[in-house]
Amino acid sequence: MLALLGCAGRVEVALASPSLAAPSVVALASPEPRANLLLQAVHQVLQAAQLKISDLELVVATTGPGSFTGIRNTLACAWGFAQACHLPVHGFSSLLVQAARSAEAAVLAVQPARKGWFYAQPFVCKEGWIATAPVEILRQEELASQPLSVVAPPGLKLPPEVKVASTCRTPAEALLALGVQLESPDSSTLVPSYVEAFPASREP
Incomplete structure (x- = not known):
């Protein structure tokens, strides 16, 4: 299984295979275009495992x-690999992936939005991670007053008062874990999730 993540500040790619003792993970951050970084990371994990894209059984993103x-x-990368090699493909919310990283039973998953703003969604773990409310857009200073602990992409700086x-x-390992739990991959899930409607009264 190949996992692709490119929604935050760095690109992550992970590979799980019976030939590997543990998942192989590559994380890249550079001014270089993200498409190039994703392809570089995919090449690295496949080369290290001595596998080809066509050897895979599933792509998740x-x-x-x-x-x-x-x-x-x-x-685009996920669709390209899936179409070229006739692989099943499945998409997951980047916020769900952040929540699935946590060892806690309930968290507020966040992703960076505009400067000083965050996409946020609460999750609980009950035989799997479940969102308990829709995605919100919060100012950075609002994170400190949230009742739940916050889980954010690695390297993302949060105010020191945030729990x-x-x-x-x-994140890449969490995405792999979500993929393992799939009963049946669904290509219709591979659609972009854009949350662009910032509240007019709260525009920067």
Whole structure:
């Protein structure tokens, strides 16, 4: 299984295979276009495992919310691999992936939006992670007053007063875990999730 993430500040790719003792993960951050970084990361994990794209059984990818360009590039890569090699493909919310990183039973998953703003959604773990409310758009200073611990992409700086959730895996590993739990991949889930309607009264 190949996992593709490109909605946050860095690109992550993970590979799980019976030939590997543990998942192989590559994370890249650079001014270089994200599409190039994704392809580089995919090449690295496949080369290390001595596999080809056609050897895979499933491609999973984040669909957003997050970076507009990152979402488009991630989905384009996932669709391209799936179509070229006739692979099943499935998309997951980037906020669900963040929640699935946590060792806690309830968290507020966040992704960066405009500068100083965040996409946020609460989740609970009950035989799997379940969203308990729709996605909100919060100012950075609002995160400190949230009742739930916050789980955010690695490297994302949060105000020191924000209660940060404990995590037990990288985003790419969390995406792989979600893929393993799939009973039947659904290609219709691979659609972009854009959350663009900032409240007019709260525009920066």
